[in-house]
Amino acid sequence: MSTTVKIKLPQPDDLDAVFYETVAKTGKLCIQHCKDCGTWTHPARYYCPECASENFAFEPVSGDATAHSFTISHFTVEPAWKDLVPYVTIVAELKEGPRVIARTKMKGDEITIDMPIKLDVEVIAPEFSYVWAGKAEG
């Protein structure tokens, strides 16, 4: 199965741009990390939602996560996705706390709520990377 999608790339600005640029530069999933209280936040915010600090950096996360929720799209009006239906999208909850959306090659019936998964990124462009979810090892 081809997983390539010819999508119109987003044009993020503000901290969303910094997030994607950091991921593209490092090749790793990097999430906003508060230097004062240690809270991980996604999408990134100018002020930490826990301690209101503006002192933060985008740092790599473990990739260890669980499938908090997911959906199986059987229908689309978008030409770019038509060949890929049914495609599965996971709401992945990182061990560090934040949740991110992830594509997966797993089938819908292979996924159960809260099952462990492992996340990785696929760099598409400086302004956009995909998060991918696979089965957790071991």
Place this chain on the structure above:
Amino acid sequence: MTSNSISGKAAIVGIGEVGYFRGTDMSILQMVSKASMDAIKDSGLSPKDIDAVIPPPGFVAWDEIAAQVGIPEVRYTACPQMGGASPVAALITASMAVATGMANAVLVPIGWNGYSAIRPRPDARPNKRRFTAAFFETVRNYYAPYGLRSAPWWYSLYLQRYVKHYNVPPEAAGAVAIACRKHAQLNDLAVMRDRPLTMDEYLASTFISEPIRKHDSCVETDCAAAIVVTSAERARDLKHTPVTVLGGAEGHPNRPDELINRKDILKLGLDYAAPRAFAMAGVTPQDMDFLQIYDCFTYVALLELEALGYAERGGAADFVKDGNIELGGKFPMNTHGGLMSQGHCWGMNHIVEATRQLRHQAGRSQVKDCEIGLVTGYGDLGDGTIAILGRNG
């Protein structure tokens, strides 16, 4: 009722409803203007008596509405921006305006080419009017690149957890779709009139994005509707039995602009708002004679019923079965057919229907001798609103 409450101080005195179309030659401005004028005439007031306009969160603005219907002096305007939660939020803001004396009579219209404009059709009039919302930035950056382009795809991200974690059967969502469809058979304006729906047909309908099936989704419609709100005192001298605002509240998930990073991904704005509205009105959910629930998708309506207190989390399936939410049942819901089967007018059609019910002018859908009922709104990424309305107050 506390002294700073709006309870009992404002009333809906006029309603206007242009109709629900799948393709129309009327523009949005034309439909909104007509709904506005119909609501003003229905109230017995004239455009010169209106001194405030609360416009929809997009498509048309307060100033052109005022100009089109000939309101000479606008003293107050505001614009709640919360998608389908906006009409009830607008009703609450209008009530505050008349309760405090900031305005005497408020026009609250909404309308759109939800059928013709979103996905242009060869048989429908194109238009260039759009609306914007803050969360669109989240969608552009984080959802749309994943093939999650619009509401059913976004909401399914949390609804699948609801269904899987609480074992919510599809028949529960089907009961909502079928109740709406049955009620639409009694409503001359309903898009889905003469198209009854069985549970077998519901269950056979194809998935858009699991758990949402085609028959879990509301109908795209071109439409407009409007209400006029004035003080309870002034309402007593007008044409119709006043429909009084007994309680109202809005609530929003934390965070409001993003769907998946909420501690409890299933907690809606309505979870926050509903207890405040019931407290303001001094009533309980069990006191309601009818429920007009914002039903963009059946599963969202189930979560709203739980947020209102009719069932524990995951338990709405029991509440909606055996005709409990159908006319003749204990809590008839969406007696006009709802967004599911009458048409998608951002829930303003729910406010119009609640007003008709409490005036006892709902025709074949009338809930006999109803005195009190509620209307909810749900919008954007989970904003919630609720108004509790009573006959005479």
